[in-house]
Amino acid sequence: MVYPSLRDWLFSVKTFAAAMTALYIGLALELPRPYWAMATVYIxxxxxVGATRSKALYRALGTMLGASAAVLLVPPFVESPYLFSVIVALWTGTLLYLAVSDRTARSYVFLLAGYTMPIIALPSVTNPTGVFDLAVSRTEEITLGIVCASIVGSALFPSRLAPTIIERTDAWFRDAAFYATETLSGRIAGSAVSGARQRIAATINGLELLLSQLAYDHTRPDVLARAHELRGRQQLLLPIMSALADPLIALYNSSRQTWPEGLESLLADLIEWFNEPMPAVSEGYHPDPTADALRERIAALQPPPSALASWDGALLSNALWRMKQVIDVWQDCRSLRIIITREEGSWRPRFRHWRLGGTERFYDHGIMLFSTGSAAAAVVLACSLWIGSGWNDGASAVTLAAVACCFFAALDEPAPFVFRFFVATAISVVAAGVYLFAVLPHVHDFPMLVVMFAAPFIFVGTLIPRPQFNLATVLVAVNTATFISIQDAYDANFFVFLNSNLAGLAGLLYAYVWTRVTRPFGAELAAARLLRSSWADVALTASTRPIDDPRNLAARMVDRLMQLIPRLAATDDHRHPSIESFRDLRIAFNALDLRRLTRKLGGEAPAAIDHVLDDVRRYYESCVARRKREPVPDSLMSSIDAAVARVTVQGLANAGAPSATSQTSARQLRDALHALVGLRLALFPATLIIPTPPEPEAAA
Structure with a gap:
């Protein structure tokens, strides 16, 4: 068992102090529900401190937005209960959709507004004239808790978010170094490699939310920009490393399981460089001599144009080209990490590519609409059951059902988390009952109340920073504070307490059953939809349809891949879907490269390349239409081999030309050759052992 650290104890004591301060001020100001201020502190x-500030700001905005909606909508529709239920559901569903459409900390505004409106509106249906007072008091109580949490968190031993981002980044570096070591050693599958791949993707996904909170941590804009640049390059390392693995394996096999001269030692030194520890101290940008030496060795191993006509020469050129990209990206990541750690220094990027700079993210709008629509339907049905039964405390059931459905709408499998919500709330009911009827009758002043609350709340608070306990402990703290309902005078009725809290538990149990019935699909459905969407984008890259911004298309495809990897289980299979998905991404990137190059190449090469792209498009459109990955037709291999032959012949013809134009054309032809070889390796991974492309003379 891992005991709470000093930082955990400090956080818990600070949070408890802020909660008691908020409760004391709420009692002094005679607010109707001062316990909401206490509960808000724990929320x-x-x-x-940066995360607390961002969450506090967005909670205040979300609460005011939801309260305003309740004030506007309750009076005109309260006399039509079923219509009012639909309006509440539409509000909740719409705001929830906006929340799941925003993967930054800003989404908290929409989430809060989505379920704050029914929390205020539904209990007001029996007294619509009091909805304004309820909305104002609710906003005041929550704002009080927000202010207390922000001031105490910022003034007493503030803990900055930047070191945690650096810790997450260091974990990424360790996993990435292991993944690179295994890949460069020829091991691209296995549970350890798949596990590292999933951890890398999970770290990159988690950094997106943390970076959105970093702006509230007094971080300078230039350092924040460097952090975003680091995450962008972290995303690209996995696809580029995957693109390097296949030519290395093919080269090793085609050379009868031996490396070309000089390549084995280069790979060994590259692995050693990947595993070098991060420099502890650095000022500004410093060129890495090891990286520069590796690039020089790559240039020395580069085969001459005449060697590119052979398959081994094409493979070697492709592998060396990808290797240089890997070195550039890794050096950039190391340099950026140093700058972020020191919060100073200049930087000159080594990896420069058209794929960088895209900002678009992938959203599965179909799943999002279904998830939010399911939450809205749950609210409508719960309201109908409440209205039909005439249960006086039914509003509590509906509000907690709405909160539970909103909290976990973005998850693939929300039902288990809703059940944890139910269990944590049941524990809170028991704890609140013990306090309310056994402890509070003996409390006569506020200091004694603080003493009675201190031990359990501080202990629970030490578990909040731990991800595995965060959900349960926050719910226990918040619900216990709410269910006790501290007022300026003791007034407890056992039957009122039991009836209102049983209603809340019934609402959570209803939410669990609802999510279990309406969303039984799990991650499999989400993964299948992500795969089909990626196939559609691959078809787009190989088509002649216009693409508004290739950088945004590339960013969307990489983002979708990072969402897909954590949903795929670890396996020892070389044909595992995560590996296949990397190949899909590489096919798309190579197709985009070829589309850009065909506009600049002359001769017969563009026609052959266009034929390849057309075959790639038809293949992936077939996969989308049939909703499964189809076998790649052999005719596609033949068209790729023919295009390779055309490009190599044209490259040989230009090799001896002295003009600058011919040299530029030769470089573009080499890039086209790399893209075609990458396509062949990605589409036909089972043929990584000595393929037999047609002779250049026959294709000329």
Missing amino acids: VSNPF
Whole structure:
């Protein structure tokens, strides 16, 4: 068992102090529900001051938005209960859709507004004239808790978010170094490699939210920009490393399981460089001599144009080209990490590519609409059951059902988390009952109340920073504070307490059954939809349809791949879907490269390349239409081999030309050759052993 650290204890004591301060001020100001101020402190508090500030700001905005909606909608529709239920559901579903459409901390505004409106509106249906007072008091109580949490968190031993981002980044570097070591050693599959791949993707996905909170951590804009640039290059390392693996394996096999001269030692030194520890101290940007030496050795091993006519020469050129990209990306990541750690220094990027700079993200709008529509339908049905039964405390059931459905709408399998919500709330009911009827009758002043609350709340608070306990402990703290319902005078009724809290538990149990019935699909459905969407984008890259911004298309495809990898289980299979998905991405990138190059190449090569792209498009359109990955037709291999032959012949013809134009054309032809070889290796991974492309003379 791992005991709470000093940082955990400090966070818990600070949060408890802020909660008691908020409760005391709420009682002094005679707010109707001062316990909401206490509960809000536990909702918005975070071990890091930047996250606390962002969450506090967005909770305040979301609460005011939801409260305003309740004030506007309750009076005109309260006399039509079923219509009012639909309006509440539409509001909740719409705001929830906006929340899941935003993967930054800003999404908290929409989430809060989505379920704050029914929390205020539904209990007001029996007294619509009091909805304004309820909305104002609710906003005041929550704002009080927000202010107390923010001031205490910022003033007393503030803990910055930047060191945690650096810790996450260091974990990424360790996993990436292991993944690179295995890949460069020829091991692209296996549970260890797949596990590293999944951890790398999970780290990159988690950094997106953390970076959106970093701006509230007094981080300078230039350092924040460097952090985003680091994440962008972290995303690209996996696809580029995957693109390097296949030519290395093919080269090793085609050379009868031996490396070309000089390549084995180069790979060994590259592995050693990947595993070098991060420099502890550095000022500004410093060129890495090891990286420069590796690039010089790559240039020395580059085969001459005449060697590219052979398959081994084409493979070697492709592998060396990808290897240089890997070195550039890794050096950039190391340099950026140093700058972020020191919060100073200049930087000159080594990896420069058209794929960088895209900002588009991938969203599965179909799944999002279904998830939010399911939450809205749950609210409508719950309201109908409440109206039909005439249960006085039914509003509590509906509100907690709405909160549970909103909290976990973005998850592939929300039902298990809703059940944890139910269990944590049941524990809170028991704890609140013990306090309310056994402890509070003996409390006569506020200091004694603080003493009675201190031990359990501080202990629970030490578990909040731990991800595995965060959900349960926050719910226990918040619900216990809410269910006790501290007022300026003791007034507890056992039957009222039991009836209202049983209603809340019934609402959570209803939410669990609802999500279990309406969303039984799990991650399999999401993964299948992600795969089909990626196939559609591959078909787009190989088509003649216009693409508004190739950089945004590339960013969307990489982002989708990072979402897909954590959904795929670890396996020892070389044909595992995660590996296949990397190959799909590489096919798309190579197709985009070829589309850009065909406009600049002359001779017969563009026609052959266009034929390849057309075959790639038809293949992936067939996969999308049939909703499964089809076998790649052999005719596609023949068209790729013919295009390779055309490009090599044209490259040989230009090799001896002294003009600058011919040299530029030769470089573009080499890039086209690399893209074609990459396509062949990605589409036909089972043929990585000595393929037999047609002779250049026959194709000329």
